[in-house]
Amino acid sequence: MSTIYELATLTSKGQITLPKSIRQALGVNTGSKLAFELRDGEVVVTHVGVEHEDPVIVAFLDLLSADIQDGYHVSSLPKELDEAMQYNVGQIIDLNENIDGNVVI
Numbered sequence: 001m002s003t004i005y006e007l008a009t010l011t012s013k014g015q016i017t018l019p020k021s022i023r024q025a026l027g028v029n030t031g032s033k034l035a036f037e038l039r040d041g042e043v044v045v046t047h048v049g050v051e052h053e054d055p056v057i058v059a060f061l062d063l064l065s066a067d068i069q070d071g072y073h074v075s076s077l078p079k080e081l082d083e084a085m086q087y088n089v090g091q092i093i094d095l096n097e098n099i100d101g102n103v104v105i
Contacts, residue, residue: 018045 006019018028026047028034033048068089077085 004021004025006022008016008019010016018026022045023029026032026034026045028047035046035048037044037046068085
């Protein structure tokens, strides 16, 4: 891969806009996941692909998430699941984190 040099400005909120040439080189767009690794004072940015991401499921989960954020409750869900979802609104959840304890499926 050839070298690309671009500048970006850090905002007061700690945000940057990835330059178009970098987005294209990484193959990322809105909603893509990026990993940042600090190596001896340099930041390495990597596109993290999500395995088996089904666009229909993603759209449904986004819709469900928006409804929960707006305070709507899905009445057909079990009460415990609805309460757990409400509890977790706004929390960052690492889907790759190991699960402690027993899991019943």
